[in-house]
Amino acid sequence: MIEANGRGFWNADEETLEKLRNLYELTDGELEGVSNVVN
Numbered sequence: 631m632i633e634a635n636g637r638g639f640w641n642a643d644e645e646t647l648e649k650l651r652n653l654y655e656l657t658d659g660e661l662e663g664v665s666n667v668v669n
Contacts, residue, residue: 632650
């Protein structure tokens with residue numbers, strides 16, 4: 631959806647885009663095995 635917005639196919643408000651970016655960062659970190667947890 632972020633890419634669709636960037637290409638002009640979907641016009642989302644900035645709050646929605648920020649939420650999507652945050653979710654992307656969280657899931658990308660999980661997929662890459664990066665965690666913010668310190669043991």
